[in-house]
Amino acid sequence: MSWMSHPYQDILTQQLRALQAPLLEYGAPLRSRFAPSVTGQLHVGHLVHIWHLWTIMEALGGKVRIRLEDHDRQRYQPAFLDQLFEDLNWLGLWKHPVTLPDLWVQSERQHVYAQHLHTLHLQQRSYACACSRKQVAQRMVSSRAAWMHYDNACRDLSMPFQAQTHCWRAALDLVAPEIDHEVSLFGLDASLRWYSRAHVSHPCYGDPSLYDRHGQYTYFFCAVVDDLLDNIGIVVRGLDLEHHTLKQLRLRKLFTQDSWVPLFVHHPLLPDPKASRKLSKSLLAKSLQAYRREGASPQGLLEQGLQQLYPDLSLC
Numbered sequence: 314m315s316w317m318s319h320p321y322q323d324i325l326t327q328q329l330r331a332l333q334a335p336l337l338e339y340g341a342p343l344r345s346r347f348a349p350s351v352t353g354q355l356h357v358g359h360l361v362h363i364w365h366l367w368t369i370m371e372a373l374g375g376k377v378r379i380r381l382e383d384h385d386r387q388r389y390q391p392a393f394l395d396q397l398f399e400d401l402n403w404l405g406l407w408k409h410p411v412t413l414p415d416l417w418v419q420s421e422r423q424h425v426y427a428q429h430l431h432t433l434h435l436q437q438r439s440y441a442c443a444c445s446r447k448q449v450a451q452r453m454v455s456s457r458a459a460w461m462h463y464d465n466a467c468r469d470l471s472m473p474f475q476a477q478t479h480c481w482r483a484a485l486d487l488v489a490p491e492i493d494h495e496v497s498l499f500g501l502d503a504s505l506r507w508y509s510r511a512h513v514s515h516p517c518y519g520d521p522s523l524y525d526r527h528g529q530y531t532y533f534f535c536a537v538v539d540d541l542l543d544n545i546g547i548v549v550r551g552l553d554l555e556h557h558t559l560k561q562l563r564l565r566k567l568f569t570q571d572s573w574v575p576l577f578v579h580h581p582l583l584p585d586p587k588a589s590r591k592l593s594k595s596l597l598a599k600s601l602q603a604y605r606r607e608g609a610s611p612q613g614l615l616e617q618g619l620q621q622l623y624p625d626l627s628l629c
């Protein structure tokens with residue numbers, strides 16, 4: 314699509330050419346996914362993410378699946394879904410040759426997540442946890458272990474699961490140095506330079522929740538199951554999700570004997586307006602729909618977004 318054409322694309326594509334041969338040899342399928350949640354509106358951050366994802370997969374000769382992450386039924390709204398389709402049409406994503414034709418919809422796959430949770434029960438890798446978010450947060454603060462997202466307090470209690478008060482967690486025995494050798498994490502720095510590293514700077518330790526007290530499978534769990542079953546070999550996502558990566562790969566290993574694990578590429582993010590005082594100046598303060606109504610073009614928005622994300626680069 315013409316709106317994705319950008320001088321930065323050549324920089325990224327050149328770097329990716331060097332990666333293609335080792336990737337093919339490694340055996341991970343050249344398949345990725347764009348997985349918007351249906352809990353809000355698309356904004357310029359999504360546009361910038363789409364640009365990274367489609368540029369990377371096109372350069373590698375791969376494919377992208379569009380997956381609706383609508384597992385969170387409490388925050389899901391039909392109006393967001395309608396708008397999502399409008400935005401995707403506006404961007405012309407369906408027609409891009411890299412896009413796979415069929416959609417994956419998480420809300421239609423509940424039985425699949427249930428089967429995988431059952432597999433973990435049989436492996437004795439799951440347990441019921443009665444801790445509320447608030448309780449966990451208070452304990453982490455008082456023990457000065459904010460880097461730990463959960464202290465595995467309920468793991469050995471063998472509590473019976475009760476809806477409304479318990480969640481299911483996976484016992485993962487995550488030991489960072491051990492798992493670091495199993496994965497390749499790639500990222501892009503502020504100069505759009507490609508780098509790889511063996512460990513993440515802020516890993517999130519502690520057993521993850523798979524199924525919450527409201528009776529919903531979690532993002533963390535659904536993404537692992539879907540990536541596995543859809544044969545996703547390359548995950549391109551923002552740096553905000555990097556802390557999940559090691560744990561998601563560890564969970565994946567409980568379901569498969571595959572010799573490969575997906576390659577994870579994390580790209581920088583535009584400043585979050587919630588964390589920024591300059592809310593009105595933030596590109597993310599407005600939805601794509603609102604920009605569209607003002608007559609903005611995807612190309613113009615992308616240019617602004619990429620310029621803000623990669624200030625070290627100059628287009629002159």
Ligand SMILES: [Zn+2]
Nearest residue numbers: 442443444467
């Ligand atoms: Zn607990």
